[in-house]
Amino acid sequence: MDSLVSMRVFCLVAELKSFATAAQRLRISPAMASKHVMQLEKRLGTRLLNRTSRRVSLSESGVLYFEQARQMLDSLDEVEAAVSNATVVPHGTLRLTAPVWMANAMFAGVLADYQARYPDVRLDVDLGGRMVNLVEEGYDLALRATGAPDEALIARPITKVAFHMVGAPAYLDRAGRPTKPADLAGRSLLHYALYPSESFSFAGEHGTETVKLNPVLRSGNETLLHMAALEGMGLAFLPKWLVAEDIAAGRLEHVMPGQVLFEGKLFAVYPSRKYLSAKVRTFIDFVAADRRMR
Template structure:
């Protein structure tokens, strides 16, 4: 069997987690797709896929092989287009992971504009809030707002996402509206689970101050924290993208905004590859240039220290 065809079948199965779905995409029978992968595994003398009656998953060797061969196929497609003097048009499905709170009109507008420009790209977006494994789960790209990222990935900084400490007027009326940074101590905190500390170091008018909260709720889901803040359960650090309308309608109030304003970097994160496919490259460039992100960054000044110190080890690439 054709070795290149076997690689294409394997990558389709690895991406879709299904022989039947991969066969349908490639115009093959499921039996023929299975034969291609088995022949590839025999040639490599290693198992690439774990098969059960319900799912197909990558082995450790399969994950490594998938990362490298998917890069090779993307590059081959683009080289063939160049050689044939055809325009390299982004196409295919872009599988993307992003934070829960990206389910908002600003981001949806950005996606709609991208699709208008590149209509041959289909979008598959995961907003579950979990930290996905890009390679094992077949993601092309992740947008992550975090002060630290794992090693072994390429991260391109896109913008700074300002965040504010906010609370509902009902909560502030009941628990007391802070008139100074010292007054914030002891207030109920709705804590984002990935920030382990319940303290915050703030550069105040008289130097650095440490604020200690009373943690009453912890969750890795920003939507839940947002709703809990609206319900008056306590204070929460939330992205301005998420709470802009609440601030405008006075459903939430910023707490000591002249001092407590956190800047969290937004990264485009993708597996380490020598070449990026056209769909990934154009999406990253499109997001980086979008004025909505620039507007979100305007006026955000580093007036406070995030709960976690930014990692120094992440590789950054201005691709």
């Protein structure tokens, strides 16, 4: 049995978490797919997949083997194309995870333009708002807004991301429009759950001023906080890309626009520099070069 074919079968089963679905895509029987994986496990002397009647998951050894095998297969495809003097065309499924707030028209436009340029790449985008394990969960790439990316991963800076304090006109009419940091004390806050504090620091007339707001809603989902801000529930601290259209249309107001509370960077994060596939490399380059992301 061809070990390279078995490796491809294993990687697809691991990605799809299903022998039947992988077999259908490869046009082989589920029994043959299972035979390929068992042959691979026998040769390696370890279990790669945990199987139950309902699900398939990677074992500890499987996680390690999957990362290396998939990168090697992607690299092999590119090497073979290069040797045959063919253009290396990005292909396959690009599994991407990004923050919830990237569910906006601007980013959808970037994805549409990338897919139009590289039609052989299928995009599988997770905007679930959780910090995923790229290797264990089989993701190719993450877009993360942070001041300090994980040192265990490779992180390429893409662009700056400014966060604004915003509120609906109805709320500001009712509670008043702050003109200085002290005016924010006790104001209703739509609190992002991953931000550790209910206090914010501002550059005041006499140096840094820290004020504490009153959290009336706490959530790790920026879309909910955005909707609540539009409903006039309180002030929210949200990325510019999510609220720019609302500010332009007057649905939200930028509170104390001269104050920059946080300006982080958006990073493209991936597990390893080795065997960086064409689909990952071209996507990172495409996003970094797109003017809409600046």
